[in-house]
Amino acid sequence: DAGVTQxxxxxxxTRGQHVTLRCSPISGHKSVSWYQQVLGQGPQFIFQYxxxxxxxxxxxxxxxxxxxxxxxxxxxxxxxxLLGDSALYLCxxxxxxxxxxxxxxxxxxxxxxx
Amino acid sequence: EDKVVQSPLSLVVHEGxxxxxxxxxxxxxxxxxxxYKQEKKAPTFLFMLTSSGIEKKSGxxxxxxxxxxLFSILNITATQTGxxxxxxxxxxxxxxxKLIFGTGTRLQVFP
Numbered sequence: 001d002a003g004v005t006q007x008x009x010x011x012x013x014t015r016g017q018h019v020t021l022r023c024s025p026i027s028g029h030k031s032v033s034w035y036q037q038v039l040g041q042g043p044q045f046i047f048q049y050x051x052x053x054x055x056x057x058x059x060x061x062x063x064x065x066x067x068x069x070x071x072x073x074x075x076x077x078x079x080x081x082l083l084g085d086s087a088l089y090l091c092x093x094x095x096x097x098x099x100x101x102x103x104x105x106x107x108x109x110x111x112x113x114x
Numbered sequence: 115e116d117k118v119v120q121s122p123l124s125l126v127v128h129e130g131x132x133x134x135x136x137x138x139x140x141x142x143x144x145x146x147x148x149x150y151k152q153e154k155k156a157p158t159f160l161f162m163l164t165s166s167g168i169e170k171k172s173g174x175x176x177x178x179x180x181x182x183x184l185f186s187i188l189n190i191t192a193t194q195t196g197x198x199x200x201x202x203x204x205x206x207x208x209x210x211x212k213l214i215f216g217t218g219t220r221l222q223v224f225p
Contacts, residue, residue, distance in 0.1 A: 033212065042215030044215070071175075102162050103148070103159070
């Protein structure tokens with residue numbers, strides 16, 4: 001089985017631009033969560049989606065948005081990029097719905113804002 | 115405010131040593147505690163602990179949870195250079211799949 005796949009792996013953007021990050025969960029997993037990890041810190045929760053509905057939102061500004069598609073893949077969008085948005089963005093998938101909460105992570109997208 | 119605290123922040127040992135990593139938490143709606151190993155990018159799942167006092171074991175790694183004292187430990191025996199990584203502790207909330215992470219413990223194992 002393929003693991004969690006994220007694209008792109010690396011990205012360089014300019015301040016003020018918009019970025020879209022993509023995630024495909026493990027087959028059979030219906031829950032996708034997004035995390036931001038800055039250097040030297042643990043991942044910080046941004047969003048969780050289950051069955052295409054938002055189930056949780058972290059303490060991030062409205063510039064951050066996400067959605068989940070019928071095939072359970074997900075996109076994270078960030079508008080009006082700031083230098084401080086530079087980080088590793090991780091996607092995690094799990095079965096959801098109480099059927100095995102272990103989350104499995106993708107390789108991440110390294111976003112650099114210049 | 116909910117928080118997860120890991121200690122030590124950094125650890126340097128020689129191959130063959132045994133290490134103990136600590137994780138304490140103050141979290142409402144606690145469901146489970148998870149340990150991950152992060153070498154380059156993707157955190158790799160190690161253990162999920164839900165019940166107190168039941169040790170989970172995988173090879174040289176083992177972990178246990180104390181829900182009364184609100185902490186967990188991760189033990190690694192006979193460390194190898196391949197154990198060098200950041201070890202992350204996270205708490206899972208009820209009713210969501212949200213994880214709250216500690217800052218991690220950076221383990222360096224030298225030959």
